[in-house]
Amino acid sequence: MGIIEGNELHGDHTETADVVVIGSGIGGATAAMVLAEAGKRVIVLEQGGYYTGLVDPIDPSRPGRGTLDQREDDMFARIDGERGLATSTDGRVPLSFGRCVGGASVHYWADSYRAPADRLAQWEREHGLEGFGSDDLAPYFARYEADLGVHPAPDEYFNGCNRVFRRGVEALGWQGDRVPQARRGCVKSGYCMQGCAYNAKQSMLVTYLPRAIRAGAMVFADCRVEAIALAGGRACVARAAVLNRDTGEPTGRVLHVKAGAVVLAAGGYGSAALWVRSGLPNTAGMVGRNLTCNPCAMAFGYFAEDIVMWRNIPAAFGCLHWRLRRYEGGRYREGGYLLMPNQLGPATLAALLPGAGADHRDRMARMANLAGTIAWIDDADTGRLAVGSAGRAQYRVPIEGANEAVLRDAFEKCAHVLLAAGATEVFLADTAGTRIRDERDLGRIHRISFGPGAVSFPAPHPGGMLRMGPDRRSSVVSCSGEAHEIPGLYVTDPSLFPTALSVDPSETIAAFSMVIADGMLARGLG
């Protein structure tokens, strides 16, 4: 027991539990662990499949399945939502999210930042959050860091890309630091985004889910929740279609879970969509609004030295210098993003590099000397969800306006670091492959097209569409994590963040989930 997969469910099935958790990523797995270890009967429902590396994550004395096999095609298909091909409404923003047991933590980079104090203070001041200040969260952050072995990246984690990135940042006099990493026994293979085959990256697959299972939780894989149902106005049933993992299509079998409380943690893109599909109350019209997702700018540079960006870890050294937007005379001037070295497998890199034919092949042939930079912007404008009549979710992510200004500046800084590091050739990841020969060329970035098909802005950190706050007119869930209008329904994923976080959100998602789960226990599950 522990993990039950779709092909093990031979007919319609009904389970009962104290709590049903929808989603097994950081928000869901953390809540499941806290609740199960407190003695509650917990059932976790996960739409994606169960994939493991060389060692079984539940019973490390046994071999794993080897289905985290480091191939980009296999792994996008297995662990990423829509097999890695989801995009925003106009196609400009590839949407990155997890769909497997462990959720997005299986493909994340293991970067583990505490929520910045200024952002938590802003959430308290402008959005009325209570109980989520720096001091409130400090013990939860400490617990997560101890559980997952979070530590600053040592020198041995620096690949060529990290070395030149650090050199560039320091040459420019910008603030940079070693990135805190959730890893134990990292072999530096470079396949973090494909799911760690060695159980070294401390994803939920190898940490909190096994702990939840050891405490009695059951995880159902291949079970796509179709609706959350209410009884007497209270959330108490999750109805899931059992999927055929080969095809992704429903088998016709159904799993019902009746529970005293429902934890919604289907991810920053998925939770609000499930809310809408379920027809849950949305009196204030806030569900599905306020989407933030950290769209990225990217630049590349060739160096005389070996880089080999596909080995070792993605980001050992990060630049927080431009984390906050800066204004001059009330007008945006620069900043508002996290600047990092990039790591892409060869196929993903090929899809992003400009050019065609011999030119593209030449760029790929010099891949070992190629370094990349990436900037996750702190969304200045927000997007929204639309669910069509067939239930298909579409996400509008605005690139125009304030976001455009921040993205252009982010491209400029991405290129500037590479120039400062001594790159022999710097270009953007736009279709035209805009060349940046020296600092005088940086101004060109402000004239390139951002229209459809001109640039891609991958967005890996969705949130905000079920935002938290005390005022039911401007938020969806209360500061206890419980929905204003639906007793018994809790949200524990980044959907509840009032704004973008300005750093990688994983650790903050876990801390919020712990606080909310502790509160559920304190109130007898509400």
Place this chain on the structure above:
Amino acid sequence: MVEREAEPAMTRRTFLRRGAATAVVFGALRTTAAARSDEVDGEPGSAPQALSRRAFKVLAAVAAVLVGDLDAAAAARVARRIDAELTCHGDWLRRDVTDALLLIEYLAVVTRGRAFSRLAAEDRRTRLLAMSTSRFALSRAAFQGIKVLVCFFYYTCDETWPQIGYDGPWVARAKPASVA
């Protein structure tokens, strides 16, 4: 100097509406075009699973030039992998890919007097590069969408790795994702 374009944001609906209008125009062109075989060079007779034969042929023609002068068999293998991938998605993606391929195919009739798949390799490459930086968002989006698929699936083939210095994964391949 690349000039910044002023253009309205294109929603998915707009893309499809423009794509549908374009398809109507090019459908008329297609009916007047000379009869030609839909067989794919290098893989005669093998039926695609998700795409039409026409769309598949265009895809193979794009693949042949996009990653640098592939022979017909190699291009067909890339197209075959993309076709297989499309069977794992909903109809919406298959329709989008088909619309993009038909746009590439029949836009060349307007600009070059022949369908894309009937152009010489160098003309195909020139045509694709022109689409990649076109002032028309629909052209750029069609190019970029197909390019992402072609490049991704070409460079996930083990045989391509030696030419780019990639030493490959450290663990054995598991069963194909579709049956894992």
